Amino acid sequence: MCSKELPANQLASAQARRFLRELLTGRMPTTSTTPGQDAIPAPGAVPQGLVDNAVLLVSELVTNAVVYAGTDIDVVCRLERDPDTGVAVVVEVVDRHPSRGVRAAADARHGEPGYGLQLVSALSQAWGVTYRRSEKRVWFRLESSSAQPGPATPDAAPADTGENGGPKAVRAEPGGARPPDHLALSHGYAAEWVDHSGPSFLAETSELLAGQLDQGMVAALAAQLLVPRLADWCGIWLKTQGRGLKLSRVWHVDERRIVPLREELERIAPSAGIRAGGTPWPWPESAGSDRAGGSAFAFPLTVRDTDVGVLLLGRTGQLHMTDAVVRMVDDVARRVAQAVYTARQYTRQTTISVALQRRQLPTTLASIAGIDTAIVYEPHGEGQTVGGDFYDIFPKGEGRWCFLLGDVQGKDPEAMSVTGLARHLVRLLAREGHGVESVLDRLNIAMAEESAEALTADGEQAATRFLSLLYGELAVDPVLAGARCRVASAGHPPPLHMFADGRVEPACEPRMLLGIDEGAEFRASTFYLAPGETLLCVTDGVTERRRGNWQLDDDDGLADVLRQGMGLGAKALAEHVRRAAHDFGTGPVEDDLSVLVLQAPAVDADMRRAPEPRPHA
DSSP: OEEEEEOSSTTHHHHHHHHHHHHHTTOSOGGGSOTTSOOOOOTTSSOHHHHHHHHHHHHHHHHHHHHHTOSOEEEEEEEEEETTTEEEEEEEEEESOTTSOOOOGGGTTSSSOOSTTHHHHHHOSEEEEEEOSSOEEEEEEEEGGGSSOOOOOTTOOOOOOOSSSOOOOOOOOTTTOOOOGGGOOOOOOHHHHHHHHHHHHHHHHHHHHHTOOOHHHHHHHHHHHHTTTTOSEEEEEEEOTTSOEEEEEEEESSGGGHHHHHHHHHHSOOOSOOOTTOEEEOOOGGGOOTTTOEEEEEEEEEETTEEEEEEEEEEEBOOOOOHHHHHHHHHHHHHHHHHHHHHHHHHHHHHHHHHHHHTTSOSSOOOOTTOEEEEEEEOOSTTOSOOSEEEEEEEEETTEEEEEEEEESOSSHHHHHHHHHHHHHHHHHHHTTOOHHHHHHHHHHHHHHHHHHOBOTTSOBOOOOOEEEEEEEEEEOTTTSSEEEEEEEESSOOOEEEOTTSOEEESSOEEOOBTSOTTOOOOOEEEEEOTTOEEEEEOHHHHTOEETTEETTGGGHHHHHHHHTTTOOHHHHHHHHHHHHHHHSSSOOOSOEEEEEEEOOOOOGGGOOSOOOOOOO
């Protein structure tokens, strides 16, 4: 046996072809083999036609592994002597991504495996796939008689195989061709396999299904676990929200039968009356009946007295439903049902969580006539659409607009709930006519009272939730262009005002965080945002982005970033700041990151009227 490790790149196929051709023609240097491996065949010992076919097939399999697995690849070759067929070559292509199935690039558009690997099926005497926990092996066997291509038989079928002693499905070949010993299939009764390997198979099934949180993936794994161990083909229906059944997965040892079998099963969905222990099922014509017909049995997928679907197993020839086999299939069906139930619960909870999160932020930002706006928002929590940061822009009436950017202490769901409370309360206060300082005063009192009354699930006093908030109002001037601004900061990084000449100044001074002291007072600053000027608002996820002992805003670093983006539109500038925050540190961002840009577009010189004095703040 000789092997070669290849990197997953565009040169892998060429290297595999060269390795195999040099090995099989006896031209490989002796240093290319590992001590203890089989001797390299003498020149001419392997027929040239067999060499050509092996080189062609290994190129196909290595290309497949590079495209769909993307890991390092091992090519393993072994020569065997057979008294009936002469020399035989067994080649294995091994990758380290067992969760990725085997298919050809041309078939990626199909929902089911297509006819990818037909070349391997047509040229080899036997081939198959072995899945292990850490690797996948695709193998084929060529014999001297296979030096010229021949037609593929209907039984040319790859199969997924396991590592716990179950039968291994291989291509049936007239003339007695056999696969490597470690992949050999004894096409005996399923009951014999159940007695010897059933417990380990159930353990493997439980392990593989337990971590799946998508019901479609549960059905796919279940089908490939059952075929060919307990059946030649399998169909799985899952109940939909409308209580009807939908065919989720179809699998067959002969991949060419999968599509017609699916089409036939879609026309004959299971009806009521499927019971534990197996209910006989009419044999589908598209399943094939090359060996004296076949039989099929349906099993319910039931968990907690709830039907979640139906499992259908079929086997060419008589399906030997001994008590041991029935118990085994019932056990598998219960495990599949539990995995489907768990996946659905997870999906339901995720859907509810996402819906609640989305309510914490506005679905759209209000458009301000005469002012360009942009927001960049990245919650830190994995799988979350909302974190501790929040924002809003909304009309106040009479040509005035309100904007806010806030940050709640923490990144957990409790922080997320505070974001919704604060945002909606600010809207309510603003529409009741409260000005900038008044809104912050009343929000501060509400936050302090909320913190005093908050309890944990155990009835203990909850930790105080502090809130930083940048809140302001805009009054757009349709005559002069630009807008009069009033803005205040409650413990929030101050907004930066960039003038048309590139000067950058803080637009206000930060005051105390909200929720600490009910008696805190807040003061707003007033200024004019003239054409060509920008107001940049960020959360501390930007200013406190770290690189070693340095933070991004040390030595006015954020002002430098803003100046570097001078001339960019609002959206481009917001993205520029976000990118600068990411690039500043070497590790992942460890906080919510929010950027809000308000920009008064520059007015072309030939559109200006006579110069007018700048409005006083």
